[in-house]
Amino acid sequence: MKFIVILLCCLTLCIGALSASSMTITVQVDPADLWYDGGTPSVNPGCTAFRVMMDNSDGFNRTAMSLPLTFYMSGDINSWKVIEYYGLNGFENGGSWWNFRNAFWTRADVGYAPAWDGMGADTINWTGSGTTGMPTGSPLLPRFVYRINFEYPYLNASGVFCIDSCSIPNISPYGMYDWLFEQPSLSFGGPYCWPVKNAPCICGDYNGDNNENLLDVVAMINYIYNGGSITAPCGSDPNGDCGTNILDIIYYINYLYKSGPALKC
Numbered sequence: 001m002k003f004i005v006i007l008l009c010c011l012t013l014c015i016g017a018l019s020a021s022s023m024t025i026t027v028q029v030d031p032a033d034l035w036y037d038g039g040t041p042s043v044n045p046g047c048t049a050f051r052v053m054m055d056n057s058d059g060f061n062r063t064a065m066s067l068p069l070t071f072y073m074s075g076d077i078n079s080w081k082v083i084e085y086y087g088l089n090g091f092e093n094g095g096s097w098w099n100f101r102n103a104f105w106t107r108a109d110v111g112y113a114p115a116w117d118g119m120g121a122d123t124i125n126w127t128g129s130g131t132t133g134m135p136t137g138s139p140l141l142p143r144f145v146y147r148i149n150f151e152y153p154y155l156n157a158s159g160v161f162c163i164d165s166c167s168i169p170n171i172s173p174y175g176m177y178d179w180l181f182e183q184p185s186l187s188f189g190g191p192y193c194w195p196v197k198n199a200p201c202i203c204g205d206y207n208g209d210n211n212e213n214l215l216d217v218v219a220m221i222n223y224i225y226n227g228g229s230i231t232a233p234c235g236s237d238p239n240g241d242c243g244t245n246i247l248d249i250i251y252y253i254n255y256l257y258k259s260g261p262a263l264k265c
Contacts, residue, residue: 023062024055024140027163027192032223032230032244035199042195043161045077045150046264047242050163055140058184063133066180068125070166071148075159077196079151082106083242085124089141090134097135098128123166149242150196157197164191203263204238204252206230212263217252224249240264 030049034041052069056062073080085104090097107123126144148161165179165188179188204212207219222228224244237244239251254260 023058023186024053025067025186025188026053027051027190028053028142029194035201037195037197037199040195042197042199043150044199045196046240047083047147047149047237050146050148051142052144052146053140054134054138054143056134056136056138059136061133061135062182063131064129064180064182065134066125066127067144068123068166068179069146070123070164071146071162072122072164073159073161073196075196076157077150077159080161081149082122082124083147083149085144085146087126087144089143090138091126091128091143096130097132098130099132100129102128102130147242159196160193161196162191162193164188204255213256217249217256220244220249220252238263 028051029041029043030051033043033048035044036042052067071080071082086092087095087102091102093102095102103126105125105127107125124146146163150159150161167179202210202212204216206216206223209215219228219230223230224246238248238255241247251260252263255263
């Protein structure tokens with residue numbers, strides 16, 4: 001009888017440990033690239049940074065992962081390009097977690113040209129393996145960043161952009177684009193989708209005072225170098241190169257004071 005009680009206790013503990021598995025994988029938009037359309041999170045055309053958020057609360061180190069993500073869009077705005085993608089917070093190149101493999105693979109939708117045209121689902125897969133892997137107890141942080149550049153639409157045009165997990169069969173080498181995790185496996189929870197449309201704001205009004213002037217340049221400097229925030233929903237990339245840096249400040253100053261080209265919002 002004592003043996004049965006002990007066995008039942010062990011089974012209960014094991015089942016409880018498995019059910020406690022709660023690793024989180026979700027996708028968020030960089031807050032600097034969001035605006036709210038009647039409470040609905042939306043993104044402007046131009047450059048947007050999408051962040052895959054992950055933690056590890058499973059109670060063991062995950063030493064093998066493969067995360068294939070598919071990107072697709074519908075609506076009036078349906079042209080976009082992948083500008084860059086990279087790992088961070090343990091998934092960056094040269095990190096100690098993934099000493100065997102830490103690599104991206106890309107696959108543009110077959111049957112369309114050129115690649116990354118937004119006319120079908122395009123795929124970026126990351127695969128990692130290592131002796132350390134993602135340690136248990138890792139907090140919820142951005143682990144991957146995918147920067148997408150959406151075309152600038154005509155007035156009142158809109159679209160919907162989505163990111164989801166996927167598995168593509170008949171790929172060589174086998175399994176390259178499979179959604180793979182060590183057991184217990186988990187669900188991605190997608191698709192994650194956002195409306196893409198022009199925000200109702202003045203293009204270069206980065207401080208939210210309904211004007212374009214030197215105060216917006218100051219807001220940009222604080223945002224880039226001092227951890228400040230952009231309070232208006234028109235983004236922070238006036239030269240449209242998908243980077244937020246000193247070149248945007250120069251571009252804005254030329255626009256304000258030297259009859260430079262128009263801002264790109």
